[in-house]
Amino acid sequence: MNEQDHYQRTLMQDADRGNPIARNLLIHGWLGAGNTSAVDSWLKDHKGGAQHLDTVLFEAELSCFHGWVGEAHWSESLRHCAGKGHKQARFIVSLYEKWAKLQGLGATTDALTATWSSPPWREVAAQDGLAVYQCLDFAPHTLLAFIRNSLGRALRPSAVVDPDTGAAVRHPVRINSAAQWFPEQLGWAGKLLEQRMGLTANYDPRCGEVFSLLHYTPGERYKAHYDCLPSEQAHSPQGMAQGGQRTLTVLLTLGDQGFEGGATAFPRLGIDVHTPPGALLRFNNTDDNGQPLRSSLHEGQPVTRGEKWLLSKWVREQHTPYGAELNPIG
Ligand SMILES: O=C(O)CCC(=O)C(=O)O
Ligand SMILES: [Fe+2]
Numbered sequence: 001m002n003e004q005d006h007y008q009r010t011l012m013q014d015a016d017r018g019n020p021i022a023r024n025l026l027i028h029g030w031l032g033a034g035n036t037s038a039v040d041s042w043l044k045d046h047k048g049g050a051q052h053l054d055t056v057l058f059e060a061e062l063s064c065f066h067g068w069v070g071e072a073h074w075s076e077s078l079r080h081c082a083g084k085g086h087k088q089a090r091f092i093v094s095l096y097e098k099w100a101k102l103q104g105l106g107a108t109t110d111a112l113t114a115t116w117s118s119p120p121w122r123e124v125a126a127q128d129g130l131a132v133y134q135c136l137d138f139a140p141h142t143l144l145a146f147i148r149n150s151l152g153r154a155l156r157p158s159a160v161v162d163p164d165t166g167a168a169v170r171h172p173v174r175i176n177s178a179a180q181w182f183p184e185q186l187g188w189a190g191k192l193l194e195q196r197m198g199l200t201a202n203y204d205p206r207c208g209e210v211f212s213l214l215h216y217t218p219g220e221r222y223k224a225h226y227d228c229l230p231s232e233q234a235h236s237p238q239g240m241a242q243g244g245q246r247t248l249t250v251l252l253t254l255g256d257q258g259f260e261g262g263a264t265a266f267p268r269l270g271i272d273v274h275t276p277p278g279a280l281l282r283f284n285n286t287d288d289n290g291q292p293l294r295s296s297l298h299e300g301q302p303v304t305r306g307e308k309w310l311l312s313k314w315v316r317e318q319h320t321p322y323g324a325e326l327n328p329i330g
Contacts, residue, residue, distance in 0.1 A: 015042075018051055023058065024184040031066060032328035039068075057081045057089050057188075065191045066328065075112040091146070092188045098140035099196075118200040121282070125271050128295035129287045132266065134273065135200060135280040139193070144254040144277055146189055147181075148309055151213045154179035176220045176300070181211040181311075183325040193252075194326060197313065201250045201282045206323030207243060209314045213254075214300070216262055216308040222300035224267055227314055228285035228292040243316030243323070245290055251281040254309035261304030268295045290317065 001009070011029075014022030030038045039062075046055040060077035062068035070077065081089035093112070100111035103119070124132040155177040159168035181190060190211070198205040214222070227249045228234070234245035251264065255277040264281060265272035275281045285296045300308075 021184050028328050053081050053086045061188050098142055102140050125269055127269050129293050130295040132283045138280045139278045148254055151179050151181050155215050173223045177215045179213045203315045206319045207316050210322045212312045214310040216303045218303050221302040224297050224299040243318045243320035245317050246314045247286045247317050248315035250313040252311040253277050256307050259306035259308045261302055262308040263301045265301050266298050268297050
């Protein structure tokens with residue numbers, strides 16, 4: 001058996017045992033390859049078995065985010081699973097309801113199918129080609145806690161690769177911990193966040209890089225840096241394969257409520273922004289001609305008390321490999 005067959009067989013076995021990440025990799029792989037009949041028969045096989053509700057919910061997720069034509073409308077399937085007491089389905093329904101409440105939608109509105117209307121942005125600074133905006137009350141606190149609790153377990157000290165040895169080493173530019181939220185781990189909550197963040201901050205989620213979770217304890221910081229890349233690097237064949245230049249940064253503050261210090265500061269503009277939990281901060285890294293913008297220099301100042309949690313999204317000018325995995329048939 002060659003390596004590819006072995007990988008595929010392992011995925012199938014793990015998916016059959018109910019491992020959701022293996023299942024997502026397997027199905028997203030089939031969707032990306034246009035093999036919809038494999039997806040169809042996998043769903044049919046598993047709907048009868050012990051993982052019946054998991055499979056119904058997963059089919060609903062495919063319908064909601066990937067254009068899959070399921071047996072029922074995704075919102076009906078989601079409600080059905082929640083009604084049967086499926087824990088994850090209940091969480092997702094409650095997430096939609098909390099989000100609808102945050103948007104001021106009345107209790108009579110169907111939170112699952114209500115159209116998303118982006119909350120307003122507030123200008124923090126607009127100077128020297130840089131526009132910094134804040135969007136307060138973007139995401140409900142249950143989502144923030146969910147991300148902290150789930151992805152938080154994958155936090156590791158931030159490292160950069162030593163060009164001489166290839167070893168991962170601590171680097172003084174970024175003293176914090178970080179974790180990446182890979183596409184096969186996003187699940188319903190992560191995909192909903194991708195969708196709503198893209199609509200709100202006005203970018204195509206397929207141009208995004210993987211979400212990074214950043215965590216800072218007192219004394220930790222992210223020293224002044226640019227998110228954009230040197231133009232030659234961004235537009236080299238390797239850079240273009242990654243989506244080209246990083247044009248936009250969007251940060252979602254996850255809490256916790258009580259941290260002090262840790263503002264996101266723009267030293268060339270002389271401003272620092274303290275973004276409350278659930279709010280977005282958005283700024284451009286390039287000018288109107290797509291060139292790196294000097295005024296976009298920014299830093300995460302040292303935290304002085306409590307813990308700072310942040311989810312960061314770097315957006316490229318073109319589709320990224322992450323974007324292709326995020327939305328295999330979109
Ligand atoms: O921690 C911060 O406030 C800044 C984070 C940041 O600059 C980034 O993720 O690119
Ligand atoms: Fe940054």
